[in-house]
Amino acid sequence: MPETTRTTTPEPSLLIKGATVLTMDPELGDLLPGDVLVTGDRITAVGPDLADRATAATEVIDARGTIAVPGLIDTHMHAWQVPLKGLHAQGWTGEDYQSEVFHLRERFTPDDIHDATFSGSVQMLDAGITGVIDFCHNVMSPEAAEAGLRAHRATGQRALFAYGMLGSFDATPEDHAWRLEHVRRLDEEVNKGGDGLLRVGLALGSIEYGSMARVTREIALARELGLRMTVHQNPPGQIRALHEAGLLASDIVPAHANAADDGELALLAACGGGISFTPEGEFGGGRSMTVLNRAHRAGASPSLGIDTHARVAIDLFAAMRLTFLLMRNVDAAAEREAGRWPLAHHPGVPLVQPRHMLEYATVNAAAALGLGADLGRLAPGRLADVVLIDTEPYGVALGDPAAHVVLQTTPRDVDTVVVGGRIRKRGGRLIDLDPTEAGAATRRVRARVLGSAAPDPGPAR
Ligand SMILES: [Zn+2]
Known part of the structure; x- marks a missing residue:
């Protein structure tokens, strides 16, 4: 031969x-x-x-x-709110958020979810944010979720589309059931049959709205399919509640958790879990920021997010910078209160250096995305x-x-x-995405969702 x-x-x-x-x-x-x-x-x-x-x-x-x-990774972002840029700039209370931003949720059609997500994803890529956990708590129909997924596919950002389990506040059990069923189908199509860049996970219904019984069903489905989960952790005690229900593990990424006590942080650290902090919104919303230092010390791996463009820019550099300054401030306040002033170095003080922030936005964030060994x-x-x-x-x-x-x-x-x-x-x-198309997508959503209250349509191009 x-x-x-x-x-x-x-x-x-x-x-x-x-x-x-x-x-x-x-x-x-x-x-x-x-x-x-x-x-x-x-x-x-x-x-x-x-x-x-x-x-x-x-x-x-x-x-x-x-x-x-x-690549920087945002571990807590609501892409559907991107066209609402600035709407919550003067916001102060939780009620302000409900009345200025969240109540608009039910006006979003699937087209709005698509355009908002597309616009947000383009802006994130432009800003060096290659990966995101898109916490989509605006899935009011299966078509809305499909539209969000289509937008992520179009931009090619590495995204975990966290499918929102929270329906209307007066949602029926049937309303919950179709979401669980749809996620099961999407897991086959997107996770098992996709290119790996886009994945579907779960944005668990908040325990205070959705009830522990519902959240337990959601977690069971996610674990059966091997999906990542994230959850808004606003009222105190929910990390402990999840632990006591035997549900806490590193596949759930709590967002905010400003009220977590040291015992809860230790529980998270023990299971290898972390917290997504969104310091600009949390600090601006009056949350306690000592949790940043306590989480770092406990080894409850912090990562960072923008949360909502209704409040701040799509800029993880700014989030890293503010986080660093807040953590330095927490240290300094503790020193003053202990009578150690002027500031002096001693073991463990100051706690962090700028490089830690880059770790939060890359290494820790990759772990939050479930890709700790790969990204x-x-x-x-x-x-x-x-x-x-x-x-x-x-x-x-x-x-x-x-x-x-x-x-x-x-x-x-x-x-x-x-x-x-x-x-x-x-x-x-x-290279292959047009910022003016993202701007146009934002304006379309504003015209549809806000109608005559929409601001100037902007320059024609
Ligand atoms: Zn959020």
């Missing part, structure tokens, strides 16, 4: 060259500078110089003057979600480059965004 030579076309790959690489991996550390090689949707190598690994099929990004970080670090074998932050023309901050990311960066500095090995933004511009 004659011998045949098989020529294989090399797999398309991407070489990010010459960046300051913050791998967020304890073994690899920082590379000053370094290269990241991506093959398919995974990172295949990280090192000081990978030029010899480039093939004819390799696209090379000259990343000098940038800081490479794992959140720039390391071989991990999914290739990468953000390059431009430090030019004004120059990088002195000292720890992670501090540049946390304290000196805005979404405007996001030069390049890669999701699952695909370049989505380059040179400061989205």
Whole structure:
């Protein structure tokens, strides 16, 4: 038999060259500078110089003057509220939120959910937020959920669509039943039959509205199918209540939990769980922020979210910055109260450095997404979600480059965004998504939901 030579076309790959690489991996550390090689949707190598690994099929990004970080992940976002930007700016009480924002929920048609989600997802990608837990507590029909999923598919952000279990406040048991049934079908279609970028999980009904009995049924379904869950944890004691019901595990991500006591934080830490904090909204809404420091100390892995664009910008850099400053403030207040003033360093004080915030938004957030072993670090074998932050023309901050990311960066500095090995933004511009389309989607929702109360339709383009 004659011998045949098989020529294989090399797999398309991407070489990010010459960046300051913050791998967020304890073994690899920082590379000053370094290269990241991506093959398919995974990172295949990280090192000081990978030029010899480039093939004819390799696209090379000259990343000098940038800081490479794992894609940022928002672990608590209500994308359906994105067109309501600013509507809750003056909000103060929980009732304000209900009357200004949440009551509009039932006016949203599936088209509105689609357009809002699309607009939010485009804005997140533009801002370097490659992954999100989209807490959609506006699934008033199966079509609404399908519309949200369609929007996520269109943008290609890495999303956990947390299917809202909370119907109308006077919802019937049948209203709950169709949601559970629909999730079962979507699990087959999206989780088992999809590309992995988009997944379906559960946004559990809040215990105070949905009852523990309902939430127990939701958790049972999620565990049967292996779905991630998240839950609004606003009134005190619910983490303990879940534990006492034998339901607490790391597959549930509580959001806020500002009232959690140290015992509850220890329960979360013991099961390997974490909390999604949304410090801008929580702080602005008068919540206690000492929980940030207590959670960090307890090892109840904090991650961060924007929560609602009705209150603040889609900007995780701002969330990291505020979280850092709040945690420093909590430490300082404790020192003052203990009579230790002026401030002095002592063991455990201050508790955190800027780099911890980047850990919250990458490593911890990946775990919250259920991808702790697959995402959140720039390391071989991990999914290739990468953000390059431009430090030019004004120059990088002195000292720890992670501090540049946390304290000196805005979404405007996001030069390049890669999701699952695909370049989505380059040179400061989205490649295959149009920001003006996102703006138009926002305006359509406003016109439909707010009618004559909608603000100026904006410039025609
Ligand atoms: Zn929320």
